[in-house]
Amino acid sequence: MDAVVFQGDHDVAVEEVDEPEIEHPNDVLIDITTTCICGSDLHMYEGRTAAEPGIVFGHENMGIVTEVGEGVSDLEEGDRVVAPFNVACGFCENCENGYTGFCTNVNPGFAGGAYGYVAMGPYKGGQAEKLRIPYADFNALQLPDGDEHEDSFSLLADIFPTGWHGTELANLQPGESIAVYGAGPVGLMAAYSAKLKGASKIYSVDRVPSRLDLAEEHCDAIPINFEESDPVEQIKDDHGGGVDRGVDAVGYQAIDPDKEADDDYDPARENPAIVLNNLIRTVKPTGELGIPGLYVPDDPGAPDEMAAEGRLGIDFGLLFEKGQRLGTGQCNVKEYNRQLRDMIIEGRADPSFVVSHRVGLEEAPEMYQRFDDREEGVTKVLLEP
Ligand SMILES: NC(=O)c1ccc[n+]([C@@H]2O[C@H](COP(=O)([O-])OP(=O)(O)OC[C@H]3O[C@@H](n4cnc5c(N)ncnc54)[C@H](O)[C@@H]3O)[C@@H](O)[C@H]2O)c1
Ligand SMILES: [Zn+2]
Ligand SMILES: [Zn+2]
Incomplete structure (x- = not known):
């Protein structure tokens, strides 16, 4: 066959x-x-x-x-x-x-x-x-x-269960606000799940216009293009104090808009901790983070030696100070x-x-x-x- x-x-x-x-x-x-x-x-x-x-x-x-x-x-x-x-x-x-x-x-x-x-x-x-x-x-x-x-x-x-799982890991309740990083298939399913669960406000963060359009049209999400300016500031400008819940639907191959390369998807543009750190900043104190985006213990093409072993520079101090909780893993x-x-x-x-x-x-x-x-x-x- x-x-x-x-x-x-x-x-x-x-x-x-x-x-x-x-x-x-x-x-x-x-x-x-x-x-x-x-x-x-x-x-x-x-x-x-x-x-x-x-x-x-x-x-x-x-x-x-x-x-x-x-x-x-x-x-x-x-x-x-x-x-x-x-x-x-x-x-x-x-x-x-x-x-x-x-x-x-x-x-x-x-x-x-x-x-x-x-x-x-x-x-x-x-x-x-x-x-x-x-x-x-x-x-x-x-x-x-x-x-x-x-x-x-x-x-x-x-992807439908996995997007739903992202909102479960973040413990989203009806009437709460949520930011979903990534508007790929999984991120779109997370934003859609948030809509089905009755979230009061949904932010969808990506750089691909057609994906952000889908988030806006089908998930009632506010599109945030992270290449235009700091997505955390964009969300906080609209929703001071930060959102209740956050989902990482990007994973370790996340693009850092401050890094340059000829090809947008060149590993030289990546920063495997950027979405986690943006989420810690985006979500309010005591909020929760759901992380279905994939992270690996071995990355042969990692941008640096630490990342090659799955060790990321996460702002753990800020996470602790804000009393946030997080959930990870396969759906x-x-x-x-x-x-x-x-x-x-x-x-x-x-x-x-x-x-x-x-x-x-x-x-x-x-x-x-x-x-x-x-x-x-x-x-x-x-x-x-
Ligand atoms: N936990 C699970 O069970 C499970 C299941 C399926 C997929 N996944 C993982 O979920 C992730 C997303 O999968 P997908 O199918 O949607 O893939 P995808 O690669 O198409 O989507 C990722 C999206 O993230 C965007 N992105 C890149 N950098 C970003 C940044 N800094 N901020 C915001 N957005 C950024 C990309 O433009 C892209 O649209 C992958 O890591 C995948 O392995 C996990
Ligand atoms: Zn899959
Ligand atoms: Zn078993």
């Missing part, structure tokens, strides 16, 4: 790979109907992780069940399902407590597994024609038959995906505004490059094998 295979720095190709097979009675196989490219894939694509060539990418997967292991009780051939990007067992202590992003059974020596991702276990990605889902009763969320809401449902694998997708699915089915939520492209698998190499360039108008790319 065809699959998107990592070749090395800024290079993916569609190649022929072995089809998955049932490896354990609890597995199912699915034919992929939609699989998405994620900002998390870009960290690997740009050579900013320990990922080796040969990985089949794709952790945001949905499709139709084609084969069912003997131990699976709740799924049948023909079922339409979406899989959380986390692979989880369902019965370890972390899974039992709802922390399925930190399952201790699926990736020996590590807490947490995922499809098609460096260090997240042996699970092949779903940017391919077929996928094996382990512990399938636990990991496959069933969807209504047919092809309705295909775009929105595909976002249940990661536990299963914590939210059922309820968010039902909001989509009942017409209470429509996250599909974030989808800019739906293309065939063969266009993946071109779309990786355009998404990586944060080209105007390229927001969320869905692949249809």
Whole structure:
């Protein structure tokens, strides 16, 4: 079958790979109907992780069940399902407590597994024609038959729950104000979640005009372009004293507008602590910070030696002085995906505004490059094998 295979720095190709097979009675196989490219894939694509060539990418997967292991009780051939990007067992202590992003059974020596991702276990990605889902009763969320809401449902694998998770980590309550750094797919989903939860004021910070436009139009957010002037000052000018809550939907490859380079996405423009420090300044004393944006303990392309080991110059003194709290980590997708699915089915939520492209698998190499360039108008790319 065809699959998107990592070749090395800024290079993916569609190649022929072995089809998955049932490896354990609890597995199912699915034919992929939609699989998405994620900002998390870009960290690997740009050579900013320990990922080796040969990985089949794709952790945001949905499709139709084609084969069912003997131990699976709740799924049948023909079922339409979406899989959380986390692979989880369902019965370890972390899974039992709802922390399925930190399952201790699926990736020996590590807490947490995922499809098609460096260090997240042996699970092949779903940017391919077929996928094996382990512990399938636990990991496959069933969807209504047919092809309705295909775009929105595909976002249940990661970014809609992850954006929601950002607001949960920040403990956002109805009527509160929030600033979301990053208006990529995850940041837009965080701002949209804040709107669904009844935030009184939402700020969306980025530099890509088309992304800020989406935040304004669909999330009722106030757009803040951080290349124009200090985003913290812009927010405080509008909302003195700072906002109640903040979300980092950018991660370690954050751009520092005070640094220059020929290419906007040159690592020379990065400052991995800038968003965290901006959040500490933006959020009021005793406020809370949700950090779904990714940080890594090893960054081969880091701008300095400390950052190469994931050590960042965070203004911890100011955080302490302001009595702020923060939450981090992979999203536990299963914590939210059922309820968010039902909001989509009942017409209470429509996250599909974030989808800019739906293309065939063969266009993946071109779309990786355009998404990586944060080209105007390229927001969320869905692949249809
Ligand atoms: N915790 C999780 O479970 C989880 C899940 C999915 C994605 N992620 C992470 O979330 C982050 C965002 O993912 P995405 O798909 O939206 O990717 P993305 O790279 O498209 O979005 C990042 C956005 O941040 C903007 N940005 C860069 N520097 C900034 C700054 N200083 N201030 C404000 N905005 C800035 C960029 O212009 C871009 O639009 C990535 O780090 C990704 O790995 C985490
Ligand atoms: Zn993702
Ligand atoms: Zn587990």
